Amino acid sequence: xxxxxxxxxxxxxxxxxxxxxxxxxxxxxxxxxxxxxxxxxxxxxxxxxxxxxxxxxxxxxxxxxxxxxxxxxxxxxxxxxxxxxxxxxxxxxxxxxxxxxxxxxxxxxxxxxxxxxxxxxxxxxxxxxxxxxxxxxxxxxxxxxxxxxxxxxxxxxxxxxxxxxxxxxxxxxxxxxxxxxxxxxxxxxxxxxxxxxxxxxxxxxxxxxxxxxxxxxxxxxxxxxxxxxxxxxxxxxxxxxxxxxxxxxxxxxxxxxxxxxxxxxxxxxxxxxxxxxxxxxxxxxxxxxxxxxxxxxxxxxxxxxxxxxxxxxxxxxxxxxxxxxxxxxxxxxxxxxxxxxxxxxxxxxxxxx
Amino acid sequence: xxxxxxxxxxxxxxxxxxxxxxxxxxxxxxxxxxxxxxxxxxxxxxxxxxxxxxxxxxxxxxxxxxxxxxxxxxxxxxxxxxxxxxxxxxxxxxxxxxxxxxxxxxxxxxxxxxxxxxxxxxxxxxxxxxxxxxxxxxxxxxxxxxxxxxxxxxxxxxxxxxxxxxxxxxxxxxxxxxxxxxx
Numbered sequence: 001x002x003x004x005x006x007x008x009x010x011x012x013x014x015x016x017x018x019x020x021x022x023x024x025x026x027x028x029x030x031x032x033x034x035x036x037x038x039x040x041x042x043x044x045x046x047x048x049x050x051x052x053x054x055x056x057x058x059x060x061x062x063x064x065x066x067x068x069x070x071x072x073x074x075x076x077x078x079x080x081x082x083x084x085x086x087x088x089x090x091x092x093x094x095x096x097x098x099x100x101x102x103x104x105x106x107x108x109x110x111x112x113x114x115x116x117x118x119x120x121x122x123x124x125x126x127x128x129x130x131x132x133x134x135x136x137x138x139x140x141x142x143x144x145x146x147x148x149x150x151x152x153x154x155x156x157x158x159x160x161x162x163x164x165x166x167x168x169x170x171x172x173x174x175x176x177x178x179x180x181x182x183x184x185x186x187x188x189x190x191x192x193x194x195x196x197x198x199x200x201x202x203x204x205x206x207x208x209x210x211x212x213x214x215x216x217x218x219x220x221x222x223x224x225x226x227x228x229x230x231x232x233x234x235x236x237x238x239x240x241x242x243x244x245x246x247x248x249x250x251x252x253x254x255x256x257x258x259x260x261x262x263x264x265x266x267x268x269x270x271x272x273x274x275x276x277x278x279x280x281x282x283x284x285x286x287x288x289x290x291x292x293x294x295x296x297x298x299x300x301x302x303x304x305x306x307x308x309x310x311x312x313x314x315x316x317x318x319x320x321x322x323x324x325x326x327x328x329x330x331x332x333x334x335x336x337x338x339x340x341x342x343x344x345x346x347x348x349x350x351x352x353x
Numbered sequence: 354x355x356x357x358x359x360x361x362x363x364x365x366x367x368x369x370x371x372x373x374x375x376x377x378x379x380x381x382x383x384x385x386x387x388x389x390x391x392x393x394x395x396x397x398x399x400x401x402x403x404x405x406x407x408x409x410x411x412x413x414x415x416x417x418x419x420x421x422x423x424x425x426x427x428x429x430x431x432x433x434x435x436x437x438x439x440x441x442x443x444x445x446x447x448x449x450x451x452x453x454x455x456x457x458x459x460x461x462x463x464x465x466x467x468x469x470x471x472x473x474x475x476x477x478x479x480x481x482x483x484x485x486x487x488x489x490x491x492x493x494x495x496x497x498x499x500x501x502x503x504x505x506x507x508x509x510x511x512x513x514x515x516x517x518x519x520x521x522x523x524x525x526x527x528x529x530x531x532x533x534x535x536x
Contacts, residue, residue, distance in 0.1 A: 200434075200442025243389065251366050257359035272484040276363070279476040282384075282393040283408060285469050290409050290454040291444050 250274070360477040369475060372396065374466030382473035392475065394468040401458040401468060405451060412446045 190196065195204040252258065252268050259267055268274050364371065364383035372395075373381040385391035398404035461470040468474065 200439045202442075245368070245386070245389070250363075253362050253366075258362045266484075267480065267482060269484075272482050275481040275483070276367075276477055277479070277481075278390070280390075280392060280474070281469055281472055281476050282404070282474045286393055286405055286408050286454060286458060287412075289457050290405070290412075290446055290450040 361473075363477060364475060370396075372467065380467070382467065383475040385475065390475075394474055395462070401462050402455050404468075405455050405458055409446060409451055409454065413448075413451075414440065414445055 188196070188201065190203065190205070192207040193205050196202050249270070250268065254264060254268075256264070266272070361371070361381070361383065367386065369383040369386050371381040372384045384394055385397055391397040393404040393408050394401065395404075398407065458468060462468045464470065
């Protein structure tokens, strides 16, 4: 759907105009932003895929395909808002991919940025990204491989990905089921090449550090973690544990506070189900105190040096004494902003525990 | 995801108990829901010592079985190792730790008249809300097919039947309005 006016903003645009081709790069990846300005509208989209400039079937994400082929309405404020939404999605997706791949090389032919071809009314919306194409340029800068560890036996180059990014990888990430993500969570996310030296499950990986799995998608394997029978059990457990506190809809005052102004229009409205997780802070404070005061507790990451009650208790009590004249650490206290914020929240300016 | 950054009024409508330390109403904080979700602090416990005991005594190694059940039924923990092996590697909850915790908690309660001293005993900040989407809204402001996934498609028939049944329809291009109903 990209027409003759398509502009490749990031694929090859280097500050000095030279193509930044890395034939020796471990893998190749390309981020392209296309715009197509017609007489009555704006067509815009982002395409991810292997470095094949001009290839129309390289899109690897369904949503990106749609945005790439979206023929928006005439340039009204409404359509511009839509464009902003697309741009935010593109930026967020780009950042995710940057994390995923750790490096994004700019490849392909030289292309001009041609700011002059942007419609005038788009210039009034800097958040759209259309007027500041440099906002996305940082995604195209090559990132040096980092070890992320000081282990002596780290051989990071052994398993560096040598193939191009699979076109369907992004689709798999995008369509990964929510419940698989929920029930696939583990408190210990043990990585290839890692070593856990403390706790009840010490383990040393038999692998070297791995940047990207080049052949298989772990997501597909994780789908077997929860069987359909398990799902039914979870649902039954939820229904058995559910207790009705009050009949009817909760009468939350529809004002600010307690609600935020931008949620007044839809929060807790008829037809909605509202989930409100309540944390037990008293429990959360008591349990760590007991752990730190126990003889067997050791400072995480510092080997076998114990913190027994003889040193832990005075430390805790000292913090309590200090707390009387200090704000909680998480509260910003620059100038008078902190105390006023506390006063607004009706939280006593007292403790530090 | 919605935000209720000042949640005391929400706790009130939830019928949570609010305790005002030293009679200062402005410092009242939710401590629990009677009989259902009670905090580890007064008034649900006479003293902080009792609250600490209630929470931590079951975690003492002496309070737990020292061997796996003889009938072969494993405890509901997701480990291949035995429960005894797992507990051996965990931090031991000791009587010294209990005493230290009681000293700290009593100091906080005696000094500030409440526990915890600086934050509420119950914390509620973020809401998660689920509701059926009105696809016609997106059809009016977005190109056809945008923001359209299999999940939306699965609900499309249901949504339109629901809207048609209660008589709330809007022609394409009409001003955007929030159509709310509760069936």
